[in-house]
Amino acid sequence: MKTPGITxxxxxxxxxxxxxxxxxxxxxxxxxxxKFKANPQATGLKxxxxxxxxxLWSARVNDDHRALLLRLADDDWLIVAVKHRKDVYExxxxxxxxxxxxxxxxxxxxxxxxxxxxxxxxAAAPQPTQAPRPVEPAAPRELFADWSDEQLRDLGVAAPLLxxxxxxxxxxxxxxxxxYAPQLTGEVLLAIVDGKDFEGILDQVTTxxxxxxxxxxxxxxxxxxxxxxxxxxxxxxxxxVLKDGDFGRWKVxxxxxxxxxxxxxxxxxxxxxxxxxxxxxxxxxxRVKHLVDRLPPGHTKPVLLTTYNKNLAADLRSRLMELGGExxxxxxxxxxxxxxxxxxxxxxxxxxxxxxxxxxxAVREWQTLLxxxxxxxxxxxxLHDEWTQVILGQAIGSRADYFRARRAGRGGNIGRAxxxxxxxxxxxxxxRLEGSRRQTxxxxxxxxxxxxxxxxxxxxxxDAQRDEAGGLDNIHLQDGxxxxxxxxxxxxxxxxxxxxxxxxxxxxxxxxxTGQDDIFLAGDTHQRIYRNQVTLGSLGVHxxxxxxxxxxxxRTTRQxxxxxxxxxxxxxxxxxxxxxxxxxxxxxxxxxxxPRLHACTDWAAERSAIAEYIASWDAHLDExxxxxxxxxxxxxxxxxxxxxxxxxxxxxxxxxxxxxxxxSDNGVHIGTMFRFKGLEYQRMIIAxxxxxxxxxxxxxRLQHTDPVRHRREMQRARSLLFVAxxxxxxSVDIFWHGSPxxxxxxxxxx
Numbered sequence: 060m061k062t063p064g065i066t067x068x069x070x071x072x073x074x075x076x077x078x079x080x081x082x083x084x085x086x087x088x089x090x091x092x093x094k095f096k097a098n099p100q101a102t103g104l105k106x107x108x109x110x111x112x113x114x115l116w117s118a119r120v121n122d123d124h125r126a127l128l129l130r131l132a133d134d135d136w137l138i139v140a141v142k143h144r145k146d147v148y149e150x151x152x153x154x155x156x157x158x159x160x161x162x163x164x165x166x167x168x169x170x171x172x173x174x175x176x177x178x179x180x181x182a183a184a185p186q187p188t189q190a191p192r193p194v195e196p197a198a199p200r201e202l203f204a205d206w207s208d209e210q211l212r213d214l215g216v217a218a219p220l221l222x223x224x225x226x227x228x229x230x231x232x233x234x235x236x237x238x239y240a241p242q243l244t245g246e247v248l249l250a251i252v253d254g255k256d257f258e259g260i261l262d263q264v265t266t267x268x269x270x271x272x273x274x275x276x277x278x279x280x281x282x283x284x285x286x287x288x289x290x291x292x293x294x295x296x297x298x299x300v301l302k303d304g305d306f307g308r309w310k311v312x313x314x315x316x317x318x319x320x321x322x323x324x325x326x327x328x329x330x331x332x333x334x335x336x337x338x339x340x341x342x343x344x345x346r347v348k349h350l351v352d353r354l355p356p357g358h359t360k361p362v363l364l365t366t367y368n369k370n371l372a373a374d375l376r377s378r379l380m381e382l383g384g385e386x387x388x389x390x391x392x393x394x395x396x397x398x399x400x401x402x403x404x405x406x407x408x409x410x411x412x413x414x415x416x417x418x419x420x421a422v423r424e425w426q427t428l429l430x431x432x433x434x435x436x437x438x439x440x441x442l443h444d445e446w447t448q449v450i451l452g453q454a455i456g457s458r459a460d461y462f463r464a465r466r467a468g469r470g471g472n473i474g475r476a477x478x479x480x481x482x483x484x485x486x487x488x489x490x491r492l493e494g495s496r497r498q499t500x501x502x503x504x505x506x507x508x509x510x511x512x513x514x515x516x517x518x519x520x521x522d523a524q525r526d527e528a529g530g531l532d533n534i535h536l537q538d539g540x541x542x543x544x545x546x547x548x549x550x551x552x553x554x555x556x557x558x559x560x561x562x563x564x565x566x567x568x569x570x571x572x573t574g575q576d577d578i579f580l581a582g583d584t585h586q587r588i589y590r591n592q593v594t595l596g597s598l599g600v601h602x603x604x605x606x607x608x609x610x611x612x613x614r615t616t617r618q619x620x621x622x623x624x625x626x627x628x629x630x631x632x633x634x635x636x637x638x639x640x641x642x643x644x645x646x647x648x649x650x651x652x653x654p655r656l657h658a659c660t661d662w663a664a665e666r667s668a669i670a671e672y673i674a675s676w677d678a679h680l681d682e683x684x685x686x687x688x689x690x691x692x693x694x695x696x697x698x699x700x701x702x703x704x705x706x707x708x709x710x711x712x713x714x715x716x717x718x719x720x721x722x723s724d725n726g727v728h729i730g731t732m733f734r735f736k737g738l739e740y741q742r743m744i745i746a747x748x749x750x751x752x753x754x755x756x757x758x759x760r761l762q763h764t765d766p767v768r769h770r771r772e773m774q775r776a777r778s779l780l781f782v783a784x785x786x787x788x789x790s791v792d793i794f795w796h797g798s799p800x801x802x803x804x805x806x807x808x809x
Contacts, residue, residue, distance in 0.1 A: 065096045066135045070167060071289035071312050072239065077141050080124070087121040088141060099136070109151055114279070117147050129156060129165070131279040137290065139167040155219035158279065159243065162315065163270035164287025165279060166217050166241040173223055176235035199228035203251060210257060215243040215265050224248065234650040242289070242314070243268060245648050246611065253646065263610060263644040268315040286318035313345060314338070320607055321345040328578040328595075329605040330556070330635065334645040335623070335785035336614030339581035340737065343554045344375070346579050348383050350550045351390045360392040361549035363570070367558040367589075369395050370720045371737045375554060392548070396563050397500050400507035403566070407510050413498045418443070421499045428488055437484065441768070444590055446485050447501040452561040454505060458482045504562040511547075511569035518544045546572045555737065556582030557635065560591045564598040584632040584640050586782050588733055588775065594637045602636055610644040614739055615785050616651030622791070623784040625805035630774050654784070654791040654806065658799070662698075665746055665794045666705035672744070672792065673711055673727060686712060687721070688741040690728040692783045694752040699729045702746065732779040735786050743787035745780070746794040753780055753800040777802055 077088065091104075095118065099106050105119040116136075117125045125147045127140040139156065156167040203211070208221055216224070220240060227233055230252055237245035243265070250260045268287055275281060282288055289312045313321065320331050320342050333339050347364050354361060364379065366372050372395035380388055394402070405411055416424070425439040455461050461482050462475060473481070492498060521544055547570045553559065571577045578600060595602055612620060624642065634640040659665040669691060677683055691706075691713075693699050703713040706727060714721045716730030716738075728740070747753070754776035761769035780802055784791055799807065 064134045065099060067092055067096050068131075068135075068137045068283060068290040070137055070139050070165065072167065072241070073138055073140050074312075075238075076172075080141065084121065084124050084141070087124065088126070091118070091120045091126060095136070109148070111151060112154075115151075115154065115156070127154070129167070129279065131283050135280055135283065137165065137279075137283060140169065155217075157217075157219075158274065158276045158282045159215060159217065159241065159287065160212075160274055160276060161215035161265060161270070162243055162268050162287030163272075163274040163282055163285045164241075164289075164315070165282045166244075168217060168219055168240065170219065170223065173220065173236055173239045176238055177223060177227065177232045179235055201225060202227050202229070202233065203248070206251065211247070214247045214257070214260055215268075216247050217241050217244045220244060231650075237648050243287070246646070249617075249646060249648055259644075267319075286313070286315035286322075289313065289315075313341070314611060314613075316607075316609060316611075317342050317345070320609075321349050325576055325579070325605050327573065327575070327605060328580070328600045328602050329607070330595075330602045331579075331581045331607050331609060332583055332634070332640065333609030334583060334612060334620075334642050335586065335782070336612035336647075336739075337609035337645075338613055339583065339609060340375075340378075340554050342609070343552050343579070343581040344378055344382055347379060347391055347552050348387055350552070350576065351383070351387055354390060354549075358389070360390055362391045363399075363548045363551045363567075364391050364393045364554070365396045365399060365551070365567070366554040366737075367396055367563075368736075369398065369718055370716075370734070371395065371555060372398070373720055374737060396553075396559060396567075397504065400500075400504045400563070400566060403507040403510055404503055413496050415503060416497055416499055418447075418499070421501075424491070425488060428484070428491060432487075434484070437480075441765070442481065442484060442488075445481055446488065447499075447560070448590065448592075450482075450485055451501045451505045454509070454562075454565075501560065501562070504560055504566065508562040508565035508569070511566045514544065515546075515569040518546065546570060550576055551578045553578065553580040554582070555586075556580035557584045557587040558582075558589045558591055559593070561593050561598055564593060564595060564600055568599040582635070584635060585627060585642060586736070586778055587632075588736060588779050588782060590771070590775065592633065592771075593635060594633075595635050596637065606634070606636070608644075610646060612645065612647040612649070614649075614788055615647055616649040616789070617647045618651050618653045619784065619787055619791050620645070620647045622654045622806045622809075623781055625809070626781045626784060626802050627777055628805050630777055632774075651789055654793055656803075656807065657792060657794045659794060659796045661796050662701075662747070665796050666702055669702065669744055669746060669794060670706050670709035670711060673706070674709060676742070677711075684741050686727045687714070687725065689744070690730075690735065690738070690740040690742070690786065691744045691746060692730065692732055692735055692786070693745075693747045694731065694755075695747075696731060698747050699731060703729050732783045736782055739786050739788060741787075741789045742792075743783070743790070744792045744794065745783050747796075748780070748793050748800045748803060749795040750798040750800055753802060 077085065080088075094101060094104060098104075099118070103119065105117075107117055109115045109117060114129050114131075116128045116130055118128060120126050120141060123143055124141055125144050126138050127142060127147065129137040129139055131137055150171065153171040154167075154169055156165065158164070159166050203224055211221065211224070212218060217240065220236070223236065227236065233248055233252055237249060240248075246264050247260055250264050255263070270285060270287070283290065291312065317338050323329075331339055331342055343364070347362060350362050364375055366375060372393060376388070376393045379391065379393065401415065422439050422443050425443050429435075429437060429439060429442075449455065449464055449466055450461060453464055455464055458479065462478055466473075489502075492502075549571065551567055551571050553567065567578065580600075580602075615623065624645070627642075632640045657665075657668060659668055673686075673689060676689070691699075691702050693702060699715055703715055706713040706729075712726035713729050714723050714726035716722070716728055716734040721728050728738075751759075754773055758769065758772040758776060761772060780800070784793075793803065793806075795803075
């Protein structure tokens with residue numbers, strides 16, 4: 060018979076140790092939690108208090124392994140480790156646990172495990188290749204010699220680790236300690252290694268995770284409920300951790316800074332930013348679940364989850380299903396933003412059967428128009444951008460309005476005569492599309508925005524009438540259906556917000572009433588891969604004072620991260636609201652190898668080298684990983700097809716990534732840099748990274764003809780390479796032939 064009210068939690072750091080145990084032990088642990096919740100005192104569990112400790116207990120998982128548990132309260136237990144039985148009952152003074160006085164979270168450390176990991180770091184440190192000179196070698200300097208115990212404790216470092224920290228002399232040793240140290244301790248130590256000062260670490264690392272209330276260092280049950288104690292309690296969540304490992308942790312464990320963003324109540328639109336791998340999308344997904352959990356019962360879908368393309372929308376749907384199942388999906392409308400706009404237009408204009416064309420097709424159509432007119436003074440891409448970003452983006456309806464339109468950041472100082480020419484060409488272009496029953500996505504979005512704004516005005520008019528009538532509905536308005544108008548959504552969550560157009564924001568703003576928790580957006584302008592640059596405040600989305608930043612990468616290693624940041628050298632990025640965005644404080648606690656660089660003689664040699672490289676990975680059966688966790692990223696669609704053909708010749712299955720994602724499940728994923736946004740892989744190969752392709756030759760030619768546009772296009776090219784590099788979890792290999800991309804210079808110089 061199940062004992063009522065038994066709570067069994069699993070501590071965050073414990074799952075990392077558990078994942079290294081044999082599969083049979085993981086299965087036994089899953090069975091153990093069921094038995095423990097049913098009756099902790101069952102004879103087979105052998106629950107016993109460890110000698111000399113009031114809170115630490117052990118229980119039998121199988122014949123050889125024991126769970127170490129903290130008893131938080133009478134019926135509340137926390138698994139802090141699973142160890143071989145011979146390691147449980149001796150040297151108990153090595154086991155240190157307590158409540159962090161800064162975060163109020165529970166921390167547990169096995170000092171013996173930490174010291175062994177530090178020693179492995181010492182062994183991994185590079186050894187001198189020459190015989191030492193016959194002089195007394197200088198003692199290695201301790202890394203934290205300039206930091207007092209008081210300073211480290213004030214930043215949240217776990218006190219039991221201070222003696223070990225005082226012995227550290229290399230970054231490898233620090234990384235060895237970080238693997239098993241409490242989260243905040245690891246982040247503080249690595250920030251020090253990276254050269255941050257006390258005030259910077261306090262501001263960027265410690266304060267964001269500090270408890271809001273007074274911390275009682277003896278109240279373990281209260282500590283277990285704080286975000287800093289990253290735990291899971293459900294059978295399903297534990298199963299996710301055991302089954303998926305690191306890839307499943309996002310559904311279970313949230314960093315305290317992420318938890319605060321998910322659970323907070325906002326007075327209006329809010330934004331979360333952060334570099335690649337910081338968990339912006341994870342926060343957005345958990346935010347959706349948080350909003351749905353607080354809805355009244357019903358069968359509608361009052362929450363919209365949207366992003367900028369079909370591929371990412373499909374990925375969001377899949378992840379939301381993993382997070383909350385069909386019950387969660389039943390209350391959420393998941394759609395990429397262009398699909399949503401098209402739905403709005405077709406709903407209002409059911410007879411609209413125009414074919415919708417993408418930007419590449421539109422630019423080709425512009426070029427055809429210019430060729431037919433014999434017009435050589437204008438560039439097709441410039442005209443398309445001017446039409447979409449200025450004329451459609453600002454909903455300009457007349458030539459006179461276009462003469463007055465602001466073109467901040469657009470470049471190309473054009474006067475009144477040039478604007479008159481552009482307006483005439485734009486009219487010819489729209490007539491051309493209308494005559495062939497075609498439309499661009501920008502036109503669809505602009506039309507949808509107008510329709511939604513008109514709908515919002517009608518809702519406001521009905522509300523005003525109701526207020527004038529003392530809260531009573533106007534029956535005549537109701538007869539015309541206006542009285543039954545409602546906003547489409549109660550909450551909107553936007554992922555990859557940096558790539559939405561101005562008209563998208565106008566449409567979304569009109570779809571949800573202004574107020575508490577109306578719009579939540581996640582994005583990073585350093586990863587903007589399209590030309591859409593907006594100031595949200597001018598579009599009615601006021602995020603000022605409600606912007607937060609995530610700084611810790613959970614995907615990219617420190618080594619890859621440093622190289623990726625080098626790619627952005629010299630560029631400045633906006634914050635979607637007229638200010639400047641930086642990646643100051645962006646960091647990782649993950650350790651790995653430096654990116655590997657491969658110069659080849661020509662493109663054919665690149666492809667062959669890539670195929671041989673992947674084949675060499677396959678040959679090491681003990682280290683072999685699934686092909687779908689390997690990706691090859693290239694600058695063009697043609698190059699993607701050529702890489703796929705070469706891999707097939709070498710017997711390596713390959714899958715190209717299309718607009719809807721990978722076209723099958725099995726094989727190395729291949730695609731352009733645009734296709735990899737939002738994806739991640741264990742091993743990333745980036746090929747064709749040569750001057751003339753990254754950036755393109757046509758971008759280089761703009762340097763003298765249109766410097767402003769050149770700078771913008773160079774920034775976009777850097778962002779594409781930055782996105783590609785940061786898709787990797789474990790390793791990055793960069794290939795090129797001819798002259799390497801100028802963006803690689805800082806990496807090549809290191």
